[in-house]
Structure formats: C-alpha cells, structure tokens
Amino acid sequence: MKYEVLINGHSHQIELERAAKGYQATVDGEAFAIDAAMTARDVLSIIHDGRNYEAKREYSLMGETHIIMGSERFEAEVRDPRSLRSRRAAAGHEAGPAKIMAPMPGKIVRVIVHEGDEVEAGQGLIVVEAMKMQNEIKAPKKGKVTKITVAESATVNAGDLLMIVE
Amino acid sequence: MFKRILIANRGEIAVRVIRACREMGIESVAVYSDVDRRALHVRKADFAEYLGPAQASESYLNIPKILAAAKRSGAEAIHPGYGFLSENAKFARACREAGIVFIGPSPESMEMMGSKTKARQNMKKAGVPFVPGTDTGLKSAAEALEVAEKIGYPVMLKASAGGGGKGMRMVTSSKELASALETTQSEAQRAFGDSEVYIEKFIESPRHVEMQIFGDTQGNVIYLAERECSVQRRHQKVLEEAPCSFVDPDMRRRMGEVAVQVGKAANYVNAGTVEFLVDAKKNFYFLEMNTRLQVEHPVTEMVTGIDLVHLQFRIAAGEPLPIGQQDIVLRGHAIELRVYAEDPDNNFFPSPGRITRLISPSGPGLRRDSGMYEGWVVPLDYDPLLGKLIAYGENRTQVINRLRRALSEYFIGGIKTNISLFRRILLNPDFQAGKVDTGFLDRLLKEPIEGDERTARRVPIVALAAAIFAQQPPPGTQPSGNDDGLHNIASRASQTDSSEAPGAKTSGWKNAARHEGVGR
Numbered sequence: 001m002k003y004e005v006l007i008n009g010h011s012h013q014i015e016l017e018r019a020a021k022g023y024q025a026t027v028d029g030e031a032f033a034i035d036a037a038m039t040a041r042d043v044l045s046i047i048h049d050g051r052n053y054e055a056k057r058e059y060s061l062m063g064e065t066h067i068i069m070g071s072e073r074f075e076a077e078v079r080d081p082r083s084l085r086s087r088r089a090a091a092g093h094e095a096g097p098a099k100i101m102a103p104m105p106g107k108i109v110r111v112i113v114h115e116g117d118e119v120e121a122g123q124g125l126i127v128v129e130a131m132k133m134q135n136e137i138k139a140p141k142k143g144k145v146t147k148i149t150v151a152e153s154a155t156v157n158a159g160d161l162l163m164i165v166e
Numbered sequence: 167m168f169k170r171i172l173i174a175n176r177g178e179i180a181v182r183v184i185r186a187c188r189e190m191g192i193e194s195v196a197v198y199s200d201v202d203r204r205a206l207h208v209r210k211a212d213f214a215e216y217l218g219p220a221q222a223s224e225s226y227l228n229i230p231k232i233l234a235a236a237k238r239s240g241a242e243a244i245h246p247g248y249g250f251l252s253e254n255a256k257f258a259r260a261c262r263e264a265g266i267v268f269i270g271p272s273p274e275s276m277e278m279m280g281s282k283t284k285a286r287q288n289m290k291k292a293g294v295p296f297v298p299g300t301d302t303g304l305k306s307a308a309e310a311l312e313v314a315e316k317i318g319y320p321v322m323l324k325a326s327a328g329g330g331g332k333g334m335r336m337v338t339s340s341k342e343l344a345s346a347l348e349t350t351q352s353e354a355q356r357a358f359g360d361s362e363v364y365i366e367k368f369i370e371s372p373r374h375v376e377m378q379i380f381g382d383t384q385g386n387v388i389y390l391a392e393r394e395c396s397v398q399r400r401h402q403k404v405l406e407e408a409p410c411s412f413v414d415p416d417m418r419r420r421m422g423e424v425a426v427q428v429g430k431a432a433n434y435v436n437a438g439t440v441e442f443l444v445d446a447k448k449n450f451y452f453l454e455m456n457t458r459l460q461v462e463h464p465v466t467e468m469v470t471g472i473d474l475v476h477l478q479f480r481i482a483a484g485e486p487l488p489i490g491q492q493d494i495v496l497r498g499h500a501i502e503l504r505v506y507a508e509d510p511d512n513n514f515f516p517s518p519g520r521i522t523r524l525i526s527p528s529g530p531g532l533r534r535d536s537g538m539y540e541g542w543v544v545p546l547d548y549d550p551l552l553g554k555l556i557a558y559g560e561n562r563t564q565v566i567n568r569l570r571r572a573l574s575e576y577f578i579g580g581i582k583t584n585i586s587l588f589r590r591i592l593l594n595p596d597f598q599a600g601k602v603d604t605g606f607l608d609r610l611l612k613e614p615i616e617g618d619e620r621t622a623r624r625v626p627i628v629a630l631a632a633a634i635f636a637q638q639p640p641p642g643t644q645p646s647g648n649d650d651g652l653h654n655i656a657s658r659a660s661q662t663d664s665s666e667a668p669g670a671k672t673s674g675w676k677n678a679a680r681h682e683g684v685g686r
Contacts, residue, residue, distance in 0.1 A: 003636065005629040012629040023634070027626040034627075036634055042523050042579055044631050053624070055631035056523070058579040065635070067628045071573040071589040072621060073511065076632035103515050105546050131507070131516035131550040158519070 004079040007067075022047075097166040098140050102156040106130030111152055117145045119165060126150075126162055139165055167483050168192055168243045168267070172215070172236045173207070175247030176226060177537035178553045179461070180207035183245045186475035187212075195239040197232060199225035201545040206537045213239050220547040226250045229257050233264050243267035243482055245475075249549065252458040255280060269482040271381075271457050275432045279455040283326045283364055289452055292431035294424055297443060297451040299366035307344040310365055314343060317367040323347055325354035326362040333357060334401075336368055369451070371603040373444040374398065375410050376456075377425035378466045380437055380477060382487045387429040389422035390470050391496055393462055396602040397591065399514070404584070404607060405591060406462035407501040408469045411562060411600035412444065421450055428455060436481050437463070437474055461504065461551070464535060468500035468558040499562045501569060505536075507550040509582035518546035522580030527572035531558045531565070544581055552583065562600065566592050590615070 003014040015026045022035035035047040042057040056068040067074045110127040113119060124136040125145070147164040150156060171187055172195040173180045180196060184207060187194040196211035201220040208214045215235035217225040225231070227250055236244055244266055246252035255276040261268040270276075279285045286301045298317040303326060304310045314321045314337070323346055325333030333354050337346045347363065355361040378390040394410035395403045413421070425440035432455070439460050441453040463474050472489070480488065508514045524540040536553025538544070544552065555572060559565040570592050576585055591597050594610055 001633075003633045005632050007625055007629050007632070010625075012626070014629055014633045016630070016633050023630070025630055025633075027629055030626070032626060032630060034630060036630075038638070040523070042635075043525070043577075044634060046627055046631060048627060053627050053631075055628060055635075056525075056577050056579060057631075057635045058523070065632065067631055067635070068577060069624050069628055069631075070620070071576070071586055072624065073586050074625070074628045076628065078632050078636040103512065105518055106516070130518060130546040131548065133508075133514075133516050133550070135513070135515050 006077040008075050097146065097164050098143065099161055100125060100137060100163045100165060102128060102158055102160045102162055103137065104128065104130050105157050108150050108152055108154045108156060109134060111148060113145050115145055115148050119143060119145060128156065141165065168479065170195060170239065170241045171243045171245055172197065172239060172241035173245050173247065174226065174232050175250055176202055176205060176207055176548065177551065178535050179247040181210055181537050182535050183247060183475055184210045186473065186479065190476060190479060192479070195241050197235050201547055204542060206539055206542070215239055220545065222250065229260050233260060233266070236266050241266065243269055245269040246458065248458050248461055253280065267482050269478050270436050271434055271438060275434050276457045278432050279457050281326055282324065282454060283362065285454060288431055289428055292427050294428055294452045295450065297366045297369060300364045303362035303364055304347065307347055310343055310347050311340055313365050314340065320368040322366045322368045323350045323363050324366060325350060325358060326364060327358035327360040328354060369443050369445050371446065371605055373412060373603050374441065375413065375444045375450070376439050376441045377421050378439055379425050379429045379434065380481070380487060381429050381434040382481050383435055383484055384486045386487050387426045387434060388487060388491045388494065389425050390466050390472065390494055392418060392421060393465055395462065396604050397607050398604055399607050403462065403504065405501065405503055405588070406465055407499065408465035409496055409499070417448055428452065437478050462502050464533060464554065464556045465500040465502050468556065469496050469498055470494055471497065498558055498560050499565045500556060500558045501565050502554050502556045503569065503588045504554055505552045506584045507544050507552050507581050508584055510584045510587040516546070516550050517582035518544045519581045521578060523577060525575065525577040527555070527575035531568050532572055566598060
C-alpha cells in the first residue's frame with residue numbers, strides 16, 4: 001500500500017507491504033525491512049536493522065496525530081491517496097475561510113474582536129480560560145471576522161467553532 | 167498520634183499525604199468535588215466526603231463545608247496540602263475553634279508572613295537581609311521616585327498581597343514609574359482586593375534558592391538544607407533540585423541560620439520554607455516565607471532521608487523534633503520535574519482531557535508522586551499539575567542522566583504534557599553545568615529546537631509507524647468486543663514465534679500473555 005506521510009511538515013513517500021515477519025517497506029525509495037509488533041493500544045514496537053524503536057501514537061484535541069519516539073514528539077499526517085477525507089483536508093488547507101476552534105475545553109472570558117473587523121495574522125481574537133490560565137487565541141491569517149459563534153462567559157469544548165476569519 | 171486525618175486537598179499532594187497516613191497507621195479522609203469523584207486521591211483514601219460543585223469556592227476553598235466533613239468523618243486533624251486553604255489563617259483559626267488540629271503553623275504565624283510588607287517589617291527587626299526597597303506600601307508616585315532614585319534602576323513594583331508571579335512589574339527608568347505604579351495598584355486591587363504596592367531593587371539574573379525549616383511546639387527550629395528553584399516559567403517553578411550546586415557548606419550554614427531566625431521570629435511551628443534571591447556574588451536576600459509544605463518537598467526528603475509529612479504529623483501531635491541540627495546530613499542529589507497538563511509546543515496551553523494511555527518509568531533512583539491514572543479525565547477546573555517525577559543519585563550528573571533515561575520511558579497519551587520540555591532542559595549545557603537563574607527557561611524557550619542525528623535516524627521509522635498506525639482504527643472508534651483491528655499485529659507476532667495459531671477473533675492480549683508465560 002502506498003501512503004504519503006507528512007512528518008513535521010515534510011512529505012515522505014511510503015510503500016508498505018506485509019512480509020513473513022513484519023513489513024517490507026520503502027521510505028522515499030530506500031528499502032526498510034522492519035519487524036513491527038503492536039504491544040498495546042497505540043504502542044508499536046519496531047525492530048529495524050537490529051535496532052529497537054518504540055513508537056507511541058496520540059491525538060491532539062484538534063485531531064492531529066502525533067508520534068512519540070523516545071521523548072521526541074513528531075507531528076504526523078497520513079494521506080492515503082484514495083481517501084476522500086484526506087483530499088478534502090488537503091484542499092481546505094490552501095485558501096478559504098479559517099475556522100477558529102477552541103484548542104481546549106474552557107470558558108470564554110473575552111471576545112476581543114467584533115463581526116466585520118479586519119484582523120492581521122497573529123492578532124488576538126478571543127481569550128479562553130482553563131485550569132486557572134487565560135489563553136489568547138490569535139488570528140491564523142489576515143482577513144475579516146465574518147462570524148462569531150460564542151459569547152463571553154460561554155463554556156466550550158475542545159474543537160468547538162468560535163469564529164470564522166475569511 | 168492521630169487516629170484519623172482529613173486531607174483538605176486533591177491531586178498528587180492528597181495522594182502523597184494519604185500514603186503517609188497509611189504508613190503511620192492513621193486513617194485518611196479524602197474530600198472531593200463533583201468532578202473529582204473518580205480522582206486518585208478519593209480512590210486511595212479510607213474515607214471520602216463529598217464537598218460540592220467543581221468551583222473551588224464551593225468545594226476545596228469552602229471552610230464551613232470542609233469543617234463539616236471533618237466533623238462528620240470524625241477526623242482529629244486536617245492536612246491542607248499546598249494551594250487552596252493551606253496558607254489561609256482564617257481556616258487555621260476556624261480549625262482551632264472547631265477543636266480540630268490544623269497540620270501547619272499557627273494562624274498568628276501565617277498572618278505575620280501572609281502580607282509581604284508586614285513580613286518585611288518583622289523580619290527586619292530580626293536582622294534578616296533584604297533586597298533594598300520599602301517596608302511599607304507606597305503612598306505616592308513622588309515617594310516611589312525618591313526611593314527608586316536612592317536604590318537605583320531597574321526596580322520592581324510588587325503587590326503586597328501578590329504571589330506566584332502575579333502583581334509584579336519591572337520598571338527601568340523614572341519616566342515609566344508613575345504610570346507603572348498606577349497600573350500595578352489597580353491590578354492588585356482587582357486581583358487581590360488590596361491595592362498596596364511596594365518597591366524593591368531589581369536583582370539581575372538572580373537564583374531562587376529556598377531553605378526548608380521545621381519548628382516544633384517547644385520552640386526548636388532546624389533547617390533541612392536548600393532547594394534550587396530557579397528553573398521557572400512565568401514565575402512558576404518547573405524543576406527543582408537539592409542541594410543547590412551554587413551553595414557551598416559555609417553559605418548553606420549562613421542561609422540556614424537566617425532561615426531559622428525567620429522561623430523563630432514568627433514563632434513558627436511545623437514545615438515552612440524561607441525563600442531567598444541569590445545574586446551572582448552569593449549575596450542572599452529574604453524574599454518571602456511559605457507557611458506550608460511545598461510542591462518540591464520530595465527533593466529534600468531524598469537528600470536528607472527524612473519524611474517531611476511523617477514529621478509534620480508528629481509535630482502537629484505535639485511531639486518535639488526527634489532530631490537536632492547536627493543530625494541533618496546531606497547525601498547525594500535529587501531533582502524533581504513537575505509534569506503539567508499543558509502543551510509546550512503550543513504556547514503551554516492547558517490540556518485537560520482523558521488520559522488514554524499511561525506508561526510510567528521505573529527502575530533505580532526514581533520516585534513518582536502522581537494524581538493520575540490511565541483512563542482518568544483531567545478536569546479543566548484546577549491547576550494543571552498532574553504529578554512529579556523525582557530522581558535521586560550519587561551526584562547531579564548521575565541524576566540528570568537518570569532522568570533522561572526515565573523520560574524516554576514516560577508516556578502520557580490523550581492529553582499534552584510538558585514532558586518533552588524536560589528533555590531540552592536536561593540536555594542544555596548551561597543546565598548541566600549548573601548555570602541557572604530565574605531567566606534560564608525563558609531564554610531556552612526562545613532558542614530554536616534542533617534535532618540531533620538520532621532525530622534524523624528516527625524520521626523514516628516514525629513515518630513507517632504512522633502508516634502502520636493508520637491501518638489501525640483510532641482510539642474511541644473501536645467497537646467493543648472486536649479486537650482484530652487493534653491486535654492483529656500482536657497476534658501475528660505470537661503466531662510466528664509460538665506454535666499456537668490463534669483464530670482471527672482471539673484477543674492478542676491473551677496470546678501475548680501466553681507467549682510470555684512460555685518464554686519464562
């Protein structure tokens with residue numbers, strides 16, 4: 001099976017085939033014979049060339065996948081070329097409205113901007129409080145605030161839509 | 167000794183105190199709010215009393231509710247932990263009036279140390295060294311200008327009722343002073359209900375070193391050596407160690423004697439901590455006193471061999487200190503890492519939520535004080551401290567290497583934690599050389615993260631792992647009773663290695679267990 005895997009934003013072409021013990025794979029054309037064993041949910045033990053690795057998978061609240069190896073964290077995104085979802089995700093990345101979502105569950109303590117405001121990239125939009133800390137969420141890009149879906153003192157969950165910047 | 171103690175706290179510190187209770191044959195009473203019914207401290211205690219809603223003012227900060235819980239459960243004493251009501255003199259007094267022992271100092275000592283300006287005035291009388299500045303609240307901008315001129319810029323404006331890094335502002339020139347004073351005062355009024363602000367000389371790149379003291383009801387006070395707490399972010403401690411590599415035996419003795427002076431001047435009973443700022447020339451200045459057990463108390467326990475919570479119980483029960491100053495001998499080195507539910511890659515955003523996977527390190531020289539377990543949901547209502555990883559060793563280098571090893575074993579899945587930050591700190595040459603000050607971590611965080619050759623070797627393996635994981639269903643979407651997606655690799659592994667040929671529907675766990683049994 002072929003995959004495109006983005007590790008920390010860098011694209012890698014993967015070919016993965018089951019073999020007698022583990023997998024016969026290539027990464028960007030280079031051959032890798034690996035022995036892989038899932039030792040627990042989200043914990044994968046890999047032996048390659050006699051060297052032992054342990055990869056752990058976790059999901060951030062925003063739904064991104066992270067792979068932990070040793071104490072290093074890698075951002076990982078797998079694009080199965082046949083999957084509609086990943087094609088959509090790829091298309092949504094380039095332009096169009098930016099959805100501002102709650103990065104964590106918490107309470108809205110301040111809405112800094114108004115609908116119709118023009119904002120610069122990096123400008124503070126909204127302040128969410130959780131665990132006794134206030135966190136300002138900033139505009140990911142320059143644009144216009146077209147919609148605000150929450151009011152001050154509202155409680156939000158991770159991933160809830162807060163506003164849209166176009 | 168007490169028969170039953172109520173712990174008016176939650177999280178790792180409540181678990182820590184419950185463990186001490188069990189070790190001393192004392193029954194423990196946990197308290198909990200709506201969101202903490204499943205918390206570890208409630209599971210570990212002998213008794214549990216419900217307080218109320220998640221909001222701290224309705225639960226862990228609610229004095230009448232906690233006293234009622236103590237009465238109901240028949241607790242003779244209350245351990246307040248740290249935070250919440252631990253430094254609240256009103257609470258200590260209410261306990262006394264209710265006939266319950268407060269495990270800590272008297273309300274009078276707490277009041278004396280609670281206000282920074284009051285503490286300054288009293289400590290000055292006792293001959294304790296201070297950072298140059300005012301002992302009383304500033305009356306006017308003119309007074310602030312005059313004092314600042316005398317002690318020299320930069321200066322710090324500090325709210326008398328402030329703490330934990332809140333209510334402070336640095337001023338570098340006379341032009342900014344008047345407006346900065348006004349802002350600090352109004353902030354202090356809003357945050358603490360008290361607008362009193364005083365002024366202090368700003369010490370450049372200071373270290374934050376604190377001295378653990380213990381007093382008994384007979385008037386004896388001893389010091390249990392220092393802790394280095396300079397590694398801080400936004401004035402919150404992240405890593406602490408004992409002893410401090412910058413402090414030599416003579417300086418330790420002088421600081422210790424000053425700390426004992428402070429304790430005696432406050433008629434201090436039980437565990438307390440005297441905080442000092444230390445400049446590059448090894449001058450030390452009294453900062454404040456914390457009238458409670460500190461988060462970082464384990465590093466002192468490791469290097470002195472004394473269990474501070476056991477000692478707290480004994481002192482609170484009226485026993486004299488069982489040891490004298492000459493009995494305190496330091497051995498080895500200890501470092502504590504504070505594991506927070508926050509994302510170091512995303513501006514340290516808090517990260518509450520379910521812990522889907524917890525793999526904890528073990529092995530030589532490690533101690534974990536933690537309030538979490540796999541499957542537990544970290545509530546968003548309280549402090550993000552999940553637990554502490556403490557390492558002990560012969561010397562500082564061994565402890566650093568031990569912690570690096572332990573971190574490679576540590577995994578907390580489902581939420582973000584600051585574990586990766588510690589790897590950066592422990593690898594930093596300045597940290598390894600013991601060259602830290604309170605600005606160390608902010609400087610480190612501004613440096614770009616560089617991967618080493620190991621990172622380069624890992625990347626293709628990580629990419630392969632990601633692809634293999636992608637063939638597995640994500641957590642939470644797993645239909646119950648169907649294990650094949652999750653465990654097919656484990657099943658395949660045991661299939662190749664053992665004679666057993668499990669069917670597709672057999673759990674990989676069972677096979678793995680069988681296989682392990684055979685291997686042994």
